[in-house]
Amino acid sequence: MTSITWITSEESIVAMQIPTSNASLQTLAEPFPNTAPPTAASAPEAQQSAQHPTVADGSPPAQRTSAWDNPLTRAKREASEKPATPAVTAKSTRLEQVSNPAPETKAAATSPNVLYRVGYSIDAPSPGLNNITFPISISEGQQRKGSKDAGIYYAMMFGVNTDKGGYLGRGYTGIQPREDGKALITFSAYGPHFKAPQGRSEFDGETGVSNSKLVDFKFGNQYNLTVERDPANARLLKAYIQDVTDPDNPLPRQHAGDIYADRDVALAGKDVGFVEHYGAKINKSAQIATTRGSFHAPFTTDENGKVASGKIESQGLSGRFKNSLVGNEEIVKHAKKGDELTFSIAGAGYEKQDEKAAG
Template sequence: MSDPKHEIKEKATSPNGLYGVSYSLPTSGKGLSNITFPMSIDEGAQRKNAKDAGIYYAMQFGVINESGQSLGTGYIGMQPRQDGKALITFSGFGSHFVAPQGRPDADGGAGGSNSTLVDFKFGNKYQLTVEREPDNPKRLKGYIQDVTDPDNPGVKQDVKDLEVDQNAALSDRNRGFVEHYGARINRSSQIAPTSGSFSAPFTTDAEGNVKVGSIKGDGLYGRYRNSTTGTHETTKVGGVGKELKFSFQGVGHEKKN
């Protein structure tokens, strides 16, 4: 819309999808053993207690078996919480997944879900990694690492494991999203400003060769897509999207000082 206006809904809901992205990676066709998703959150709502709303930044990944058949989808992402912390979620959706150290469901449905609280700072650059364990192809491991200073990166922190009931690999394309969650909302003015970036994911093969994929913005979506305003810009190299910067907020939101 060229002139989005404040919008009030009859029913309050949560979660609410806000913004989507798509990515792809080069593969031989047999799937990938790992994917790393670089992202940075410059501004966003912090969920400090169960009554608060928050904003979730996540990348989805497809899981396939040795025959290339889909076993379901998972996601790994960041939820800024109280000052200096973020909750990292790592979930698999469907009957093929369990989380031995986490919850026996995924968003209330079949699957498994992990969450791990880590140190976090707005504006820092992070890499979230999903990796098939080399000695156990039925186990997927999640990691987060602060790479703001590439010459002195932070510790690669474990985000607990997902287990799959078959030997698994990761598919070469999927989507990511920015989502409002927590407190139910019924008006666009309740969507706080957020900004940040998703960079093209990459994978590392058995010989240590890094292959970088591509990323593109799919735009605003969800029930408040017509009452949200902002910008997104993709940096391309050779015509391929390498970094996507986004900034948006609900129409009518008044930023607090």
């Protein structure tokens, strides 16, 4: 026998015995609200009770709410049934490859020079994705206003697979802030399998193709860089940029270029992105101006409009000046997946011209 205690009020406690072989013990959400406890009934009464259970006023439950289903218990039950909200965390880190980075001068001046790298991944079926979008925002960065100037380049790379899922090549799309109010959008692919009828037949001096388009640009705005396979032609990759600063009223997408492959392709779900100093050659860390911005986790959209997000992570400072760069980064994670990576980087010894003048 098992004893179950029913609490009917703060003053009265009643116990009853139930055979353990037929008992299923449960934790009661709430006690009966000021109703009499169950009592052993005669056989006829028990049979009638089983056929027509009643509540405190003697009416069948179909005619009124059960004592177990009062507003308080319903609220608690509904709250317990709601899925828990995934945790959002933010972690800030000092970007330093060595302790106390010092200004550095190299023997030779070179260009380009990578500064910072990120990695991303997004679940992809075989052979790959139909499209992938890279959200990005640039808050501050050196603008290349002429052919002899330096600038900062922000790009995301992507892998190109065959229709069997094998490797065919790689490419990237990115933003190069130029003169005030403008930026050059790039779209390139590496290897012998690509053509760009409206672009150039080179990829950073190597075999491949490149496209570029000058568009309106504003520091601090949010942009989506999209690479997608043409729904009507599985050998055609198209690039777009869209200002989505106002998510309720995004600006129209702008076409940034086309790349044709020599066979059907799909997009890989994993690669890297980078921040790079390009243009004028440099040999001093003090020549690397401050840049700030953020990369967000990429996402893809299926043919039914369903969006699936990936994750992004830092790969830290990079390149030959990595020991003489200073900065910070913050990674925001949603349900333990990197959702946004904010960074700030400058070369050790760099001083803004207005800071020099003020000093």
